[in-house]
Amino acid sequence: MADSNKMTIILFSGEMDKALAAFTLATTAASMGIKVSIFFTFWGLSVLRNGGMLAKKANFLQKMFGFLNRGTKESLPLTKFNFAGAGPEMMKLLMKQKKMASLPELFKLSRELDVKFIACTTSCNVMGLDREALVPEVDEMAGAATYLGEAKESNINLFV
Amino acid sequence: MEGIQPNQTLDCVGLYCPVPIIKTTKKIKEMKSGEVLEVEADDEGILNDMPAWCKTTGNIYEGGEKAADGIVKVYVRKA
Numbered sequence: 001m002a003d004s005n006k007m008t009i010i011l012f013s014g015e016m017d018k019a020l021a022a023f024t025l026a027t028t029a030a031s032m033g034i035k036v037s038i039f040f041t042f043w044g045l046s047v048l049r050n051g052g053m054l055a056k057k058a059n060f061l062q063k064m065f066g067f068l069n070r071g072t073k074e075s076l077p078l079t080k081f082n083f084a085g086a087g088p089e090m091m092k093l094l095m096k097q098k099k100m101a102s103l104p105e106l107f108k109l110s111r112e113l114d115v116k117f118i119a120c121t122t123s124c125n126v127m128g129l130d131r132e133a134l135v136p137e138v139d140e141m142a143g144a145a146t147y148l149g150e151a152k153e154s155n156i157n158l159f160v
Numbered sequence: 161m162e163g164i165q166p167n168q169t170l171d172c173v174g175l176y177c178p179v180p181i182i183k184t185t186k187k188i189k190e191m192k193s194g195e196v197l198e199v200e201a202d203d204e205g206i207l208n209d210m211p212a213w214c215k216t217t218g219n220i221y222e223g224g225e226k227a228a229d230g231i232v233k234v235y236v237r238k239a
């Protein structure tokens with residue numbers, strides 16, 4: 001049975017705008033008493049990367065890939081108007097002027113509200129990431145079955 | 161609002177969704193059942209968001225109003 005008090009979000013994208021949308025909904029749902037899990041997969045893992053580290057056993061290709069995809073939650077690109085990083089900096093400045101919560105702030109808030117973070121192990125393996133390469137806040141390293149198990153019990157399931 | 165005596169006030173002027181709702185959640189946790197929280201904001205979306213938050217969390221929405229200066233006040237009674 002779906003539990004009206006549970007919600008899952010798959011964060012597949014690694015752009016700041018999309019991550020902001022996911023974290024806005026996660027923190028709001030959690031403050032409404034809804035149990036929230038975010039399943040970070042593929043580009044979405046950038047939000048969890050610990051200062052651009054890779055797994056110690058990452059091979060050459062993974063290191064190359066990690067270098068090209070070197071964002072963390074503090075330095076993600078935008079979906080549009082990225083302009084080699086100028087866009088996100090303008091966006092952050094605008095958000096600060098307007099006193100909007102930044103992604104790192106929403107990330108911290110979501111932890112205070114007990115939002116669960118699950119990192120997709122398959123994507124981690126492909127990208128040369130392991131538990132040590134991710135921030136300490138990650139609750140679980142898991143796969144599709146874990147996500148589907150949670151999604152089946154939830155009645156709000158979003159893919160961002 | 162006539163007749164409502166807030167026990168506490170939360171200043172959310174200048175803050176955008178979802179921060180006022182999250183601040184309300186934290187504040188309500190510290191309050192006693194039956195007490196009323198007044199939330200001041202200038203993001204008028206709160207006039208829709210606060211009743212929705214109350215409906216989901218079981219707290220009581222006592223109403224809200226928008227003043228001429230654009231400041232919105234909403235009232236939540238802790239269940």
